[in-house]
Amino acid sequence: MVDMLDRGIGQLSRIPPLPPFTTPEEVVADALPLLDAPSRITVTDAAERALRVPVAGKWSAYDRSVTPYTIEPQDISQSRRFKGVVFVGPSQSGKSQMLLSVSAHAITCAPGPVQLIHMTKTDADAWVEEKLDPAISNSPLLQERLGKAREDSTFSRKRFKGMRLGIGYPVANQLSSRSQRMVLLTDYDHMPQRLGPKDAPEASPWGMALQRIRTFLSRGCVFAESTPAFPVDEDKARDANPLEPHLMPATTGGIVNLYNEGTRARWFWECLDCAEYFEPTYERLSYNRDLDPGEAGDQAHMVCPHCGSVIHHRQKAEMNRRAGQRHGGWLHESREVDEATGKRRLVRIDDPAIRNTPFASYALNGAAATFASWSALVERYETARRKMEEDGDDLDFAGVHYTEIGVPYRRGGDEDDDALTLEDLRRNPLRISKGLAPAWARFVTVMVDVQGNRFEVMVMAWGAEGERVAIDRFAIHQPPDDAPRAKGDDGKYRAVDPGRYAEDAAVIAELADRVYPVEGAEWGLKPLAVVIDFNGPAGWSDNAEKFWRKQARAGRGGRFYLSIGRGGFNQRDRVWHEAPERASGGGKGRGIKLLNMAVDRLKDSVTAALGRTDTPINAQHVPAWMETEHLAEHLAEKRGAKGWELKKGLIRNEGLDHSVQALALAEHLGLNRVNWEVPPEWCVAGLHNPNAVQLARPNQAEGASEPLEQARPRQINFLRRR
Incomplete structure (x- = not known):
């Protein structure tokens, strides 16, 4: 009997100490910020205030001037006018960073349920471990609002004060029977395009996400970003209207078709010499196609289509910053037709004549992407093009269009003028x-x-x-x-x-x-x-x-x-x-x-x-x-x-x-x-x-x-x- 009592006393001595006493006043003070009205600041302002990002091996404050073309798309996610935002662009252009910025705004300024859908469960877990968790731990304002309980921070859920950030993957039960204020879809073209049973699919991830935000009325929004990954649908592409200047060729599926349903914005620069606007695209890069790919890339430069002025790669950052200050920037299609050109007039997002659609859509060409050098872009393009011409295999050439330039690839078909005949x-x-x-x-x-x-x-x-x-x-x-x-x-x-x-x-x-x-x-x-x-x-x-x-x-x-x-x-x-x-x-x-x-x-x-x-x-x-x-x-x-x-x-x-x-x-x-x-x-x-x-x-x-x-x-x- 004595042995049993002694054993019990020893076990009691190993019980960890109780947490410090918390007064009711402290509990109320901790909860009071949840009663504040949503802060009326933009997503970009919130990101600069609360978010830290890795730069050259260290964590620094978010800087809007690095990728100015992401400012409008991420800010418009809080608009009461648009139910969805679509962003098409090349890899490594800052697309996924927009989702972190939108999440940081929801955590610190406009609490509400947010769900992020990744390509697969494995990719979702990797994103949490490699991107989300480090961003939270290195951003004091985000870390302060993260719940302290063990179940508040898992691979599938992050609970912050007043809001919940869910992390999922594209299966029907992840996008069913839940109400979300924001649904964020990353790498959309690499998701299954139909969810549910194979014999009776329910809808696309985009369509199911739109159903999840209905209860939040005008405050709900679906944000999708991706590089294109589907080729041009030749049957539908033939029916394209040439009067619509920003319409992309219809594809066999994916985000390009979502972009075409939206306002169809393109990123424009203002020429330093003639002050005319033009879209910086790969086709406007000038170089000698007969040189070796590396040498061709080293001499690549942009040419203004209006005056022929030459823009060098070292000027790209300045051109993007000027565009972010409305010396260019995002221009959307309008409902009005310009009598001089016979095409739809281009307007800014706040113009009443903007195309009447519930989705704001954006397409960025790889030539304007911050983290892509023209020399590397030309080298990869020319290498893939010459390989295709040599052996007829266009897989690498298509990949350059999708991931490097950010445009759908049009494969040659049997009905082309140069199709072989007997x-x-x-x-x-x-x-x-x-x-x-x-x-x-x-x-x-x-x-x-x-x-x-x-x-x-x-x-x-x-x-x-x-x-x-x-x-x-x-x-x-x-x-x-x-x-x-x-x-x-x-x-x-x-x-x-x-x-x-x-x-x-x-x-x-x-x-x-x-x-x-x-x-x-x-x-x-x-x-x-x-x-x-x-x-x-x-x-x-x-x-x-x-x-x-x-x-x-x-x-x-x-x-x-x-x-x-x-x-x-x-x-x-x-x-x-x-x-x-x-x-x-x-x-x-x-x-x-x-x-x-x-x-x-x-x-x-x-x-x-x-x-x-x-x-x-x-x-x-x-x-x-x-x-x-x-x-x-x-x-x-x-x-x-x-x-x-x-x-x-x-x-x-x-x-x-x-x-x-x-x-x-x-x-x-x-x-x-x-x-x-x-x-x-x-x-x-x-x-x-x-x-x-x-x-x-x-x-x-x-x-x-x-x-x-x-x-x-x-x-x-x-x-x-x-």
Whole structure:
């Protein structure tokens, strides 16, 4: 009994001390500020009074002169006239800082529930930890108002005196059944554009956010900011009204369409020489496009469209500050039409003639963004443009438009004036016999497209710098002699059935051993590798795996690849070789590696290569022997906003698929990494190439089956490219 009492006394001695006594007067004094009427100051004034921001490694008071173009949009969030504010702009331009400024105003001046919606839960948590929490702890006025209880400061909620700041992510339950005075949407274009069940989506994040502020009447506001991330919708863009000077091309979704519904403001500078207004855009940067990207960027400068006056990058900060003082600034579209220009007149936000809409919308061009230098902007633009012109892949070029310039990207479509036609492809054919590789050939690849009753095969010869041409095209209809017979038939004339009979794939194995003579040489080339479509009729995937494993056991696994297409322009890479994580039925993934192809991006490159006539680099020549029906297969698809798709009424596209397989295989094997001054053995010209075979009858396709076994010469004889 004594032991129990002693143990209890010891435990009591470890109880932490009670908090100091608080008098009723102190409680009332702490709560009295909550009874104050909202402070009638702007968001920018409140930010300068209460907010600290990181500058050059230290925390300093918010300075409106750093990003003057954010003053009006963040201040207008408190307007009783507009229900929403939309801001479109490039990355690193101060867009997200506006949301902190609006939040600081709500905390210190106009208490009320505010909700911030980030792209995902992970991004929301990271934003709280890396941006919000440090800003609060380094801003004394914000820290003073933060609740002291443990649950007052979490990743999903911050409770301040008189207000609650919620942090969420775009799912339906985060934007349902709650009343908010302010809803802040950050990186809007990277959110799901439809929330709710897939079979019955409720609305967009913007639409659901507008419902949350209804109970606050004119005091409620939704603020959305983002870089654009959706391409131009060509069908809707054609209907744009040319009389509306600030209308952006309609996109397939996202914030640009919200901007078009608003007042459509653009940021203007006043020329220091002629005092005329103009919008500083990337198109008005002047530089020599023939220079290297870095050198072109160093000489970039802005030119006034009215008088031709030159504005250097060092003057950009001054031009922005002057615009913030109404020597330029934000100009919105009005309802009135200027008789002189035939376009809508441009007015300021307080003009009664401003466009009649409940949303104030703003679009900032990357050329005016504070934290973007013109030299870096031009360098990235030119690098991406030249890469697109070289290989036809415009993913990086589109990214520069979205994140660096802050405008939607308009991709070339099949209906463009410069779209390829059969006449274009036939105009400059490469005159070479079928089955014969050109003199500049360095290696050969074989591509197999699997159909229900045949194997469609194309052979491609490759030269230096990605130059290539098809040298053979045929279909395999007959199964091997030892394949199983069909029921009720002697099997002699049974067609290939890849999905049903695994044995039929044996006819593909011999493709790796064929030899293709090189024009003007006494040697030919065996294929470097064979790539086979992993998709096909039902049952083929399993049979394809059996075929590859059989070749691997024979030591030929490195000569054969199984390819699978991945649609969409935003794949992680153009080509990657790895085993699938999951099987098609959701079970354990296959134990073989597949050559994954970003087919839509690769089709861009193939189309560009077919149309390249001014240089052999990355050009895909059209052979004179190719039949029209096979040539037309390269033009069977059209490019849409989400990817390439068959044109109406067409079903044969094997030629395009073959070309995509060929490019994917060549890139995987290292085509883009080759130093053509000192190439590896597999792409040299001559018998030193491990795939080269000396022939009995050179320059004759039928002589390819009669190689002569001779010693290879010691010297590597490089063939001069055409």
